[in-house]
Amino acid sequence: MFRTLRLDAVLIQAVIAGALSFAHLHDLAAAAGQDGWKAWAYPVSVDLLLVAAWRRMRKDGGNRDAWLWFAIALIASLGANVATAGLLDMNHVPDWLRILVAGWPALAFLGGTLLAHAPSPDPAAAPDREPMPLDEPHHEPAAELTVERVPEPAPELPPADPAPKEAPPEPVPLAPAASVPPALLDHARKIADAHHAQTGAPIDAATLRARLGIPAPLADSIALQLTSTEGR
Incomplete structure (x- = not known):
């Protein structure tokens, strides 16, 4: 949606001031040896540098580079207005002014390039600060006190009952020795001695049973009696 352009005193004054400044810059450039279309390009260069510096100042706030180039362009415009007001002989322009006019395009190009490529501040990096009221004193926020709770000791458990020891097995009572005939006992002793001589171990009841067929x-009774006899 287009905005309606209102003709007020401020707009009319701006048009008049721009036209006069444009004409003065053209006359000064023509007097300094810049004739033809070059004399008309000088006021355009000065006004473009003014607009670029003003836009950068509005975007970045207190940018020193923008203020510097705005001041340079403003001095160039004001200097042309003053110089063409009768204080300078337009037919005999001094050499230093011719040098300034001739070097202006390079200076304006440098300023425009720096303004166009200057980094913009990141709004997200700046912390949001609320304005502090003047009539209220500023109080620093109290530091938070963190209290660490010491863990309670675990309740002592009663000692566990030791594992019950297994009772030693009761000795198996030996069967009463059966009556063994002396001749059988002597024969069994001979067999036991021969077995001991061959194997180096006493004969057991199973071997006696196999040898004697009893x-x-x-x-078992014969083996017990042989063991008791050897113990004596």
Whole structure:
């Protein structure tokens, strides 16, 4: 949606001031030896540098480079207005002024390039600060006190009951020795001695039973008697 352009006193004054400044810059450039279209390009260069510096100042706030180039362009415009007001002989322009006019395009190009490529401040990096009221004193926020709670000791558990020791097995009572005939006992002793001589170990009841062909209880009784006899 286009804005309606209102003709007020400020706008009219701006048009008049711009036209006069444009004409004065053209006349000064023509007097300094810049004739033809070059004399018309000088006021355009000065006004463009003014606009670029003003836009950078509005965008960045207190940018020193923008203020510097704005001041340079403003001095060039004001100097042309004053010089063409009768204080300078337009037919005999001094050499230093011719040098300034001839070097202005390079200076304006440098300023425009620096203004166009200057880094813009990051608004997200600046912390948001609320304005402090003047009538209220500023109080520093109290530091938060962190209290660490010491963990309570774990309750002592009663000592566990030791594992019950297994009772030693009760000795198996030996069966009463059966009556062994002396002749059988002597024969069994000979067999036991021969077995001991061959193997180096005493004969057991199972071997006696196999050698003599007797029942198990009788073989156990003979083995017991042989063991008791050897112990004596």
